[in-house]
Amino acid sequence: MVRSKLQDITIRKKLNDMKKIILLGLVLVFSIDAILALPPTKEDVPLAFHVLVSNVAKKSRIVGNKVSYILPDGKIITMKNNRVKSIDKFWNTVLAQNTIKGICDVTFGASYDKAKTVLEEKFGEPDSLSFSKDSILFRKKEYKGIQFDWMKFLFQTNGKESFFNGAIFGIDCKSKSDAIRIKREFHELLSERYANFLNLDNGNHFESCGGFAPVLTDKNLGFAIRIELVENKESDLIFDKTYAVHIIYGPFDFVKK
Numbered sequence: 001m002v003r004s005k006l007q008d009i010t011i012r013k014k015l016n017d018m019k020k021i022i023l024l025g026l027v028l029v030f031s032i033d034a035i036l037a038l039p040p041t042k043e044d045v046p047l048a049f050h051v052l053v054s055n056v057a058k059k060s061r062i063v064g065n066k067v068s069y070i071l072p073d074g075k076i077i078t079m080k081n082n083r084v085k086s087i088d089k090f091w092n093t094v095l096a097q098n099t100i101k102g103i104c105d106v107t108f109g110a111s112y113d114k115a116k117t118v119l120e121e122k123f124g125e126p127d128s129l130s131f132s133k134d135s136i137l138f139r140k141k142e143y144k145g146i147q148f149d150w151m152k153f154l155f156q157t158n159g160k161e162s163f164f165n166g167a168i169f170g171i172d173c174k175s176k177s178d179a180i181r182i183k184r185e186f187h188e189l190l191s192e193r194y195a196n197f198l199n200l201d202n203g204n205h206f207e208s209c210g211g212f213a214p215v216l217t218d219k220n221l222g223f224a225i226r227i228e229l230v231e232n233k234e235s236d237l238i239f240d241k242t243y244a245v246h247i248i249y250g251p252f253d254f255v256k257k
Contacts, residue, residue, distance in 0.1 A: 046222020052196035072193050098194050099212040100224035103167050108214050112155050112162035158255045166250030179243040183229045215252040
Protein backbone atom coordinates (compact mmCIF):
# COMPACT_ATOMS: atom_id res chain seq x y z
CA MET A 1 0.00 0.00 0.00
CA VAL A 2 1.43 3.39 -0.96
CA ARG A 3 1.91 5.80 1.93
CA SER A 4 -1.05 8.18 1.86
CA LYS A 5 -0.90 11.96 1.85
CA LEU A 6 -2.93 11.85 5.08
CA GLN A 7 -0.17 9.90 6.82
CA ASP A 8 2.48 12.41 5.75
CA ILE A 9 0.25 15.31 6.80
CA THR A 10 -0.19 13.67 10.22
CA ILE A 11 3.57 13.33 10.65
CA ARG A 12 4.14 16.91 9.56
CA LYS A 13 1.52 18.04 12.07
CA LYS A 14 3.51 16.34 14.81
CA LEU A 15 6.58 18.28 13.73
CA ASN A 16 4.64 21.53 13.71
CA ASP A 17 3.37 20.80 17.22
CA MET A 18 6.95 20.13 18.30
CA LYS A 19 8.13 23.41 16.78
CA LYS A 20 5.59 25.36 18.79
CA ILE A 21 6.52 23.55 22.02
CA ILE A 22 10.24 24.18 21.55
CA LEU A 23 9.78 27.79 20.51
CA LEU A 24 7.46 28.55 23.40
CA GLY A 25 10.49 29.09 25.59
CA LEU A 26 11.87 31.59 23.08
CA VAL A 27 8.59 33.47 23.02
CA LEU A 28 8.42 33.66 26.81
CA VAL A 29 11.96 34.67 27.71
CA PHE A 30 13.29 36.07 24.40
CA SER A 31 16.38 33.87 24.62
CA ILE A 32 18.00 31.27 22.37
CA ASP A 33 19.00 29.45 25.57
CA ALA A 34 15.34 28.57 26.05
CA ILE A 35 15.41 26.45 22.90
CA LEU A 36 18.58 24.63 23.90
CA ALA A 37 17.39 23.99 27.46
CA LEU A 38 14.10 22.34 26.55
CA PRO A 39 14.32 18.52 26.33
CA PRO A 40 12.45 16.51 23.66
CA THR A 41 8.80 16.16 24.64
CA LYS A 42 7.73 13.51 22.12
CA GLU A 43 9.60 10.31 21.37
CA ASP A 44 8.23 10.13 17.83
CA VAL A 45 9.69 13.50 16.76
CA PRO A 46 12.79 12.67 14.66
CA LEU A 47 16.24 13.32 16.11
CA ALA A 48 17.02 15.20 12.89
CA PHE A 49 14.55 17.91 13.88
CA HIS A 50 15.97 18.31 17.39
CA VAL A 51 19.46 18.74 15.94
CA LEU A 52 18.17 21.17 13.32
CA VAL A 53 16.47 23.39 15.91
CA SER A 54 19.51 23.32 18.19
CA ASN A 55 22.03 24.17 15.46
CA VAL A 56 19.88 26.91 13.93
CA ALA A 57 19.34 28.40 17.38
CA LYS A 58 23.08 28.48 18.06
CA LYS A 59 23.75 30.32 14.81
CA SER A 60 20.84 32.74 15.06
CA ARG A 61 21.08 36.35 16.18
CA ILE A 62 18.65 38.06 18.54
CA VAL A 63 18.02 41.80 18.46
CA GLY A 64 15.10 42.82 20.65
CA ASN A 65 12.21 40.53 19.83
CA LYS A 66 13.60 39.58 16.40
CA VAL A 67 15.59 36.45 15.56
CA SER A 68 17.66 36.37 12.35
CA TYR A 69 19.31 33.40 10.66
CA ILE A 70 21.44 33.15 7.51
CA LEU A 71 20.39 30.28 5.22
CA PRO A 72 23.01 28.28 3.28
CA ASP A 73 22.18 30.22 0.10
CA GLY A 74 23.03 33.48 1.87
CA LYS A 75 19.45 34.65 2.33
CA ILE A 76 18.64 36.14 5.73
CA ILE A 77 15.32 35.17 7.29
CA THR A 78 13.84 36.86 10.35
CA MET A 79 11.09 36.03 12.78
CA LYS A 80 9.41 38.04 15.49
CA ASN A 81 9.37 35.72 18.48
CA ASN A 82 6.04 37.08 19.71
CA ARG A 83 4.19 36.35 16.46
CA VAL A 84 2.98 32.79 15.78
CA LYS A 85 2.69 33.30 12.00
CA SER A 86 6.21 34.73 11.88
CA ILE A 87 7.56 31.76 13.86
CA ASP A 88 5.78 29.25 11.59
CA LYS A 89 7.07 30.94 8.43
CA PHE A 90 10.62 31.02 9.80
CA TRP A 91 10.73 27.31 10.65
CA ASN A 92 8.88 26.21 7.53
CA THR A 93 11.57 27.99 5.50
CA VAL A 94 14.34 26.34 7.52
CA LEU A 95 12.75 22.90 7.07
CA ALA A 96 12.30 23.43 3.33
CA GLN A 97 15.96 24.47 2.95
CA ASN A 98 17.16 21.37 4.78
CA THR A 99 14.76 18.81 3.30
CA ILE A 100 16.33 16.73 0.53
CA LYS A 101 13.76 16.11 -2.19
CA GLY A 102 15.95 14.40 -4.77
CA ILE A 103 19.43 13.81 -6.18
CA CYS A 104 20.96 13.92 -9.68
CA ASP A 105 17.86 15.71 -11.04
CA VAL A 106 15.61 12.83 -9.95
CA THR A 107 12.95 13.45 -7.31
CA PHE A 108 12.63 10.81 -4.60
CA GLY A 109 9.43 8.88 -5.22
CA ALA A 110 9.82 8.99 -9.01
CA SER A 111 9.13 5.78 -10.93
CA TYR A 112 11.93 3.44 -12.05
CA ASP A 113 11.36 4.21 -15.73
CA LYS A 114 11.34 7.98 -15.24
CA ALA A 115 14.45 7.88 -13.03
CA LYS A 116 16.28 5.59 -15.48
CA THR A 117 15.58 7.99 -18.36
CA VAL A 118 16.89 11.02 -16.44
CA LEU A 119 19.97 9.16 -15.16
CA GLU A 120 20.87 7.84 -18.61
CA GLU A 121 20.62 11.34 -20.03
CA LYS A 122 22.93 12.57 -17.28
CA PHE A 123 25.45 9.72 -17.00
CA GLY A 124 25.02 7.58 -20.13
CA GLU A 125 24.51 3.83 -20.27
CA PRO A 126 24.35 2.18 -16.81
CA ASP A 127 27.01 -0.40 -15.95
CA SER A 128 24.43 -2.64 -14.34
CA LEU A 129 20.64 -2.94 -14.19
CA SER A 130 19.01 -5.34 -11.73
CA PHE A 131 16.52 -7.82 -13.17
CA SER A 132 14.00 -6.89 -10.46
CA LYS A 133 14.41 -3.19 -11.26
CA ASP A 134 15.43 -2.36 -7.69
CA SER A 135 18.77 -0.70 -8.56
CA ILE A 136 20.78 1.06 -11.26
CA LEU A 137 24.58 1.12 -11.07
CA PHE A 138 27.07 3.51 -12.69
CA ARG A 139 30.85 3.29 -12.36
CA LYS A 140 33.52 6.01 -12.55
CA LYS A 141 31.17 8.99 -12.87
CA GLU A 142 31.51 12.64 -11.85
CA TYR A 143 28.83 14.49 -9.97
CA LYS A 144 29.02 18.06 -8.67
CA GLY A 145 32.70 18.17 -9.60
CA ILE A 146 33.52 15.04 -7.56
CA GLN A 147 34.73 11.79 -9.14
CA PHE A 148 32.97 8.75 -7.67
CA ASP A 149 34.07 5.16 -8.19
CA TRP A 150 30.44 4.09 -8.34
CA MET A 151 26.88 5.32 -7.89
CA LYS A 152 23.97 3.06 -7.05
CA PHE A 153 20.37 4.24 -7.28
CA LEU A 154 17.78 2.29 -5.29
CA PHE A 155 14.09 1.59 -5.87
CA GLN A 156 11.17 0.27 -3.85
CA THR A 157 8.02 -1.36 -5.17
CA ASN A 158 4.55 -2.23 -3.90
CA GLY A 159 4.10 -4.86 -6.60
CA LYS A 160 2.51 -2.48 -9.09
CA GLU A 161 4.43 0.79 -8.87
CA SER A 162 8.10 1.57 -8.27
CA PHE A 163 9.59 4.44 -6.29
CA PHE A 164 13.08 5.96 -6.33
CA ASN A 165 13.91 5.74 -2.63
CA GLY A 166 17.66 6.03 -2.20
CA ALA A 167 21.15 6.39 -3.62
CA ILE A 168 24.69 5.48 -2.60
CA PHE A 169 27.82 7.25 -3.86
CA GLY A 170 31.07 5.40 -3.24
CA ILE A 171 34.74 6.38 -3.25
CA ASP A 172 37.33 3.61 -2.85
CA CYS A 173 40.35 4.48 -0.70
CA LYS A 174 43.93 3.25 -0.57
CA SER A 175 44.13 3.29 3.23
CA LYS A 176 42.08 3.82 6.36
CA SER A 177 43.70 7.22 6.95
CA ASP A 178 42.82 8.25 3.40
CA ALA A 179 39.21 7.18 3.97
CA ILE A 180 39.02 9.13 7.25
CA ARG A 181 40.30 12.24 5.48
CA ILE A 182 37.79 11.95 2.64
CA LYS A 183 34.93 11.24 5.05
CA ARG A 184 35.79 14.36 7.05
CA GLU A 185 35.93 16.45 3.87
CA PHE A 186 32.44 15.31 2.87
CA HIS A 187 31.17 15.99 6.37
CA GLU A 188 32.52 19.55 6.25
CA LEU A 189 31.15 20.09 2.74
CA LEU A 190 27.63 18.90 3.57
CA SER A 191 27.65 20.68 6.95
CA GLU A 192 27.88 23.95 5.04
CA ARG A 193 24.74 23.04 3.10
CA TYR A 194 22.58 21.41 5.79
CA ALA A 195 22.15 22.81 9.30
CA ASN A 196 21.69 19.53 11.17
CA PHE A 197 24.82 17.55 10.28
CA LEU A 198 26.44 15.72 13.21
CA ASN A 199 28.88 12.92 13.94
CA LEU A 200 27.48 9.67 15.34
CA ASP A 201 30.83 8.08 16.05
CA ASN A 202 32.03 9.46 19.40
CA GLY A 203 34.98 11.21 17.80
CA ASN A 204 36.18 8.37 15.57
CA HIS A 205 34.77 10.09 12.47
CA PHE A 206 33.45 6.83 11.03
CA GLU A 207 29.86 7.96 10.49
CA SER A 208 27.84 11.16 10.37
CA CYS A 209 24.40 12.18 9.15
CA GLY A 210 22.30 15.21 8.30
CA GLY A 211 19.70 16.75 6.02
CA PHE A 212 15.99 16.18 6.51
CA ALA A 213 14.20 13.20 4.95
CA PRO A 214 11.46 13.88 2.35
CA VAL A 215 9.38 11.04 3.78
CA LEU A 216 9.11 10.47 7.51
CA THR A 217 7.92 7.56 9.59
CA ASP A 218 7.14 7.42 13.29
CA LYS A 219 10.28 5.37 13.97
CA ASN A 220 13.06 6.81 11.82
CA LEU A 221 15.56 9.48 12.86
CA GLY A 222 14.47 11.80 10.08
CA PHE A 223 17.94 12.22 8.56
CA ALA A 224 18.25 12.10 4.76
CA ILE A 225 22.01 11.58 4.33
CA ARG A 226 24.49 9.30 6.02
CA ILE A 227 28.25 9.37 5.43
CA GLU A 228 30.11 6.27 6.50
CA LEU A 229 33.58 4.79 6.37
CA VAL A 230 33.54 1.06 5.63
CA GLU A 231 35.98 -1.77 5.30
CA ASN A 232 35.16 -3.70 2.14
CA LYS A 233 34.78 -7.46 1.99
CA GLU A 234 36.76 -9.42 -0.58
CA SER A 235 33.53 -10.98 -1.84
CA ASP A 236 32.02 -7.59 -2.68
CA LEU A 237 32.47 -7.21 -6.44
CA ILE A 238 31.74 -3.47 -6.48
CA PHE A 239 34.91 -2.59 -4.62
CA ASP A 240 38.56 -3.07 -5.54
CA LYS A 241 40.17 -1.48 -2.47
CA THR A 242 40.09 -2.26 1.25
CA TYR A 243 38.39 0.91 2.49
CA ALA A 244 35.67 3.14 1.09
CA VAL A 245 33.57 6.16 1.92
CA HIS A 246 29.83 5.97 1.21
CA ILE A 247 27.47 8.93 0.92
CA ILE A 248 24.05 7.38 1.41
CA TYR A 249 20.69 9.03 0.68
CA GLY A 250 17.83 7.15 2.31
CA PRO A 251 16.54 4.57 1.75
CA PHE A 252 13.17 6.25 2.24
CA ASP A 253 9.98 4.29 2.74
CA PHE A 254 7.36 5.18 0.12
CA VAL A 255 5.43 1.94 0.64
CA LYS A 256 3.58 0.96 3.79
CA LYS A 257 4.37 -2.66 4.57
